[in-house]
Amino acid sequence: MREITYAQAGVEAVAEEMRADPRIFYMSTDPIMPLVKEFGEKRVKATPIAEAALTGISIGAAGSGYRPIMDWRQVTFSFVAMDQIVNQAAKIHYMFGGQRTFPILYRANVGGGTRLAAQHCQCPYSMFMNLSGLKMFLPSTPYDLKGLLKTAIRDNNPVISFESNRLLASKGPVPEEDYAIPLGVADIKRKGSDVTVVAIAWLVHEALAAAEELAKSGISVEVVDPRTLVPLDAEAIRASVRKTGRLVIADEAGPTAGFSAEVAAVVTEDPATFAGLKAPVRRVCALNVPIPYSPQLEDHVFPDRKRIIAGIRDVLDGARPARSA
Amino acid sequence: MREITYAQAGVEAVAEEMRADPRIFYMSTDPIMPLVKEFGEKRVKATPIAEAALTGISIGAAGSGYRPIMDWRQVTFSFVAMDQIVNQAAKIHYMFGGQRTFPILYRANVGGGTRLAAQHCQCPYSMFMNLSGLKMFLPSTPYDLKGLLKTAIRDNNPVISFESNRLLASKGPVPEEDYAIPLGVADIKRKGSDVTVVAIAWLVHEALAAAEELAKSGISVEVVDPRTLVPLDAEAIRASVRKTGRLVIADEAGPTAGFSAEVAAVVTEDPATFAGLKAPVRRVCALNVPIPYSPQLEDHVFPDRKRIIAGIRDVLDGARPARSA
C-alpha cells in the first residue's frame, strides 16, 4: 500500500469530503495551500486572528445548514475560543432540546518535541474530555487520522480532531480507496499477554518500541490505542486488562485529572476487571510542569519508551500482595 | 462559636486581608457592596464585562507589585478568559524562569441546584486541575473557605478559589480570631472504618448525611474532604483507604477525566493502598450531560446522598473476588 504522512492524510481526508459535500468550508488564520488551490478562497478562508469569533461563526454556520471546519492550528490558540467551545458548541444541541444539528469539525495540533516551550507545547485534550457534549479523538497513524477525520466530518455533532505535532511528518500506509473509522473503537496495535499499555498518539510508537525491547527479555506487551478519547472504548481497554492483569497508561500530557486518570478509573471501577488486576496501575505521563524550552529540559519532562519500560517493569515486579483483609 | 454563612466567610476573608495589605485590590463585573463600602471604588473596582482582559490585567498588576483579586463570579464567565488562565497565569512564573512572583486570587462560583441550566450550572474545576501551574481549592464549609482564602491571598502564586453555589447560604462556625488553613491538607469530616468516601463541596454534606443513614445499619463511613484540589492531599486519601479498604468518590461534576478519576488513580497506583483495596472504586458523579433546566431533570443529573448510599452498598457487596491469577 502507498505510504503518506500524517499531515497529508489530514489534507486528503478534508479534500475528499469537500469534493463530496459543497456545504463543507474551511477556516483558519493561515490556510492549507493545497486546499486553497483546489477549492478557492471562498471555501477555504484565511481569517483574521480572532479564533473566539470564528469558533462561534462555525456554530452559527452549522446551525444554518453548512458543515464548517475550523482549524485552530495549535491547540494553544483554542483557549481564546474556550467560551464558544465550553458554553456554546458543547451544549447547544442539548440545551435547545435538539432543535438543530451542529456538524462542525475543529482541528487542533497538540504535543511537544518542537522546542516551542510552555505555550506552544501543550497536550490539554483532557480538559476537553471533562466536558459533556463534545466528541474527540487523537490518532497515532496516518491511517487512523484519515479514517477518523472522515467520520468526524460526516458526524452531525461538533467533533475535535487533536493531531500530534510529533507525528506530522511520520509516514504510514493509507489505502487509496475511501474508508472511515468509527468513533469510539480502540485498536490493538500489538497483541501481548503480560501487561497492557494503553497509549495515545506519539506514545503509541514509544510503547511499541518498548514492547519490542521487552520482547527480548520474554515480556509480552499488549499495546492498546483507544484512538478516540470521547467516546472512549472502555470495554476494549478492560478486556485487554482482564487478559493481562496489568496496566500501564502512557500519555504525553500531565497526569492530573487527565486521560490517564480516566483510563485508570474505568479499569478499577469495573468489578470484573478490578478482580483480574494483579498489580497497581501505572501512569507514565509528562512531569507536572509547563513545558520548558531547552531540549534537555523538554526531553526530561516528556515520557518516552524508557519510562514506559520502567513503568512496565514496576507493574510486573509489584504484583498484588495477598489480600490484607 | 458564632456561625456565619459561606458567602459571608468569603467576604470576611477578603476584607481582613485587604485591611492588612494595601496592595490588595478587587475586580469584578458586579462588585460586592460591603467591600465597596469599606474600601472604596478605587480598591474594589466595578469593571466592564471583559473578563479576558481583566484576567490579564490582574497578571500585569501582580507582576508590578500588587496582589489583585479577580472575581469571575460564575466559573462560566472564566471561559472567555481561558487564554489568560492557561497560557499566561499558569505558566508565567515558570516560563520566565521565576523572575517575578504573581500573587493573584481568582474566585469562581461553581455547581448546580440553581435551575440556571447548562451554561450557568457547571463544575469544570477538573479542567483547571489538568493544567500545571495553578493551585486551587473547593471548600465545603464557611470555616474552610475563610481559612483557605486567607492562605490563598497570602500565597505568591495564582490560586483559584472555587466556591459552591449550593453552599453560599449555608452556615457554620467560624472563629472571630485570625486563622488560615494550609493548601494541600485534607480534612477528615467523619471518622469511620468500613468505607472511605472522598467528597468535595456540597457532596461532603451529602456524604455526611449518607454516613448518618448507614450508621443505622451498622456501616461505618469515613468522609474525607480534600478541600484543596491542587495540590491534592493524596496521602490522606490513601491512608483512609488503606484503613477502610473501600473507596467511593462523590463529586458534583461529571466523571470523565475529572477530580473523581484523579482520586481513583492516586489510590490505585499506590502499591500499598492498592494492596489493601477490597473492592472496585466507585465514582458517584453527575450524569454525563450538560445540566438541564427543569428541576426534575436537574435533580436527576446531579448525584446526592441516595446515590452515595447506593455506591457505598455496591463497594461493600462487591468485595474483591479471589485473585484470578
Place this chain on the structure above:
Amino acid sequence: MNLSPDKQREMLRQMLTIRRFEERASADYHAGKIYGVVHCYIGEEAVAVGVCSALETGDQIISTHRGHGHCIAKGADLNRMMAELYGRQGGYCKGKGGSMHIADFGIGMLGANGIVAGGISIVTGAGLAAQMDGNERVAVSFFGDGASNAGPFHECLNIAAAWKLPMLYICENNMYAAQTAAAATHAMPDVAGRAAGYGIPGIVVDGNDIFAVYQAAARAVVRARAGEGPTLIECKTYRWRAHTERVGQPDFRTPGEIESWKAKDPITRLSAQLIAQGSMTDADAKAMDDEVQASIAASVAFAEASPFPTPEQALDDMYAA
C-alpha cells in the same frame, strides 16, 4: 417609511404581547412556577419589535440573556415559550433550557444566551451562511451596552465589515450592565461611534421610538441585502425592572430615573400615535389588550397542561444522530 396601519397595529400588538408575557412571567417566577432566573425586557419592547418588523421569513436573529422580547418579535409561539419557562416537555427546549436558553431555529431565532456577548459570533456565522447561500437573507445580533465592551463585539464587527456580511448589530443601550452604569465602563457615551473604525455605518436611534428603530433597521437591511455589509445600530433605551427577577440583588438606579423613562413608554407612545392618526380607537386598544391577555392566559394553560419531563429524559438529545 411606508408602514400600513395594519402593520403599525401589529407592531403595537407585538410590543404589548412582550409586556404582558413578561408581567406574567415575572409574577409566575415570584410564585415559584418558573425557576432559575428571568430577565425582563419591559420598557425596551420597541427595539425588538422595531428591528424584527424590518425582517422577513428566512432572516435570522440571536438574542441575549434578556430574550423573551426577541422571541416574540420574531414570531415565536407563546405556548411553547411559556411551557419552556415552566420547565415542561412542551417547551421549545423540552424543559432543558428555560428563560436564558429559549430558541426557535425554525423561525430563525437562534436563541437566548446566558453568556454576555456569547451570541454575537454565532449569529455572524448565520450571516456568513446567508452570504454563501446568496439568497439575500440577513442576520441580526441583539446585545447590550455591557456586551459592547467584550472581545466578540470587536472581532465580529471587524470580520463582518471585512467580509461584507449581511449583518445588523443592534446594541440595546439601556445604560446599565446589571448593577454597573455604562457611564463607568465606556469612555464614550455612544457605542455607535465605534463603527467608523470598521468603515461601517454606526447609527444612534431613540430606542423607545419604534418608527425610528424600524427605519434605521430597514435601511440597514437594504444595505445588507445589497451586499454592502453590516451596520451597527445603537438603540438608547431603558429597562423598567431590576436586572433580574431574583430577589435580594441591589439596584442602584434612582426612582426618578426610572420614572422618567416610564414616561417614555414605547407602548403608550405608539398607542397614542395610532389613536391620534385615526388608525385605532380607544376601544380597539382595549380589545387588543384583551386579546393579548387571553393569548398569555392560554399560554399558561398550555404550559400547565404540558407534563414535566421524566428524569430519564435528561439523557435525551445529548448527541444528534
Place this chain on the structure above:
Amino acid sequence: MNLSPDKQREMLRQMLTIRRFEERASADYHAGKIYGVVHCYIGEEAVAVGVCSALETGDQIISTHRGHGHCIAKGADLNRMMAELYGRQGGYCKGKGGSMHIADFGIGMLGANGIVAGGISIVTGAGLAAQMDGNERVAVSFFGDGASNAGPFHECLNIAAAWKLPMLYICENNMYAAQTAAAATHAMPDVAGRAAGYGIPGIVVDGNDIFAVYQAAARAVVRARAGEGPTLIECKTYRWRAHTERVGQPDFRTPGEIESWKAKDPITRLSAQLIAQGSMTDADAKAMDDEVQASIAASVAFAEASPFPTPEQALDDMYAA
C-alpha cells in the same frame, strides 16, 4: 523634538544592535544552535527604538512573538538574551523560555508572548499598577496588525480609555499576519482609526522614520504621565524576512514589495541623516557597527560558555515561595 546628537547616535546603535543580533540569531537558528522558532524584527527596528527612546526607567513594556527588538530597545542584556536563545542556564529564563518567552522584569520588559494579543491585557495591568502607584510611570503594549483584530485589543483599549490608564498602544502594522495580508482581514487600512471609538487619540506614523515614531510616542507619554489616558499609535512598517525562520513555510509577498521596503531601511536612513547633519562620520558609523558586532560576538561567547540546564532543573520555578 530635542534629541541630543548623543541620543540620536544611541538610537542608531540600538537599531543596529537589533539588526546584528537577529542576523546572528537567524544564522544560529539555521545552524541548529537555537531551537524552536525565531521571529525576526529586521526592518522594523525604528518602532521599538523610537518608542523606547521616549521612555524612562520604571516605565514598562510588553512584546509579542517577535520580541528581540523590544528587549534590546528597553535595555536588555545581550548576553542573557543570547544565552536564552541558546537554551542555557545563564539565559533570562534559565533556558525555560526561548525566543518567544524572553523577558526582563527588572528593566520593565514584561516578556515576549507566544499568543497573538496575549500580552495586551498583561501590560494594561502594569498601566493600572502605575496609575495606582501614582508615580507617573507609563506602560506600553507592542502588538501587530494581526493582533489588532483580536478581542483583547478592544477590551483593553476600552478599559484604558474609561479608566484613563497611562498606556501607549503601539500597533506595528507590517501589513501581514503570518501569511495573511492585513488588507484581507481589516475593513479599513488604518488601525488607528479605531481609537476615536474610545475617545482617545489614534495616530498613524511612518514606522520606518525613527524620529516620527519617537515624536508620537513622546507626546503620548506626556499625555499618559499627565493622567489624560491612553494613545493608540499605528506604525506602518515592514518585516524583511519571512514570518518565522522555520523552513518550508510559504511567503506570498512579492520580491518587488520586499525590495521597495528594504529601500526604506530605517537604519540606513538614520545613519545617512546623522552623517548629513554632521553628527557622525562614515568612520564613526563603521566603528559603531564594529562595536555592535563585537557585543553580539561576546553574547554568543557568553551563551556558549553557559551550561545547559540539567534535566532536573525542569522541576525548578514551578511555584514561587
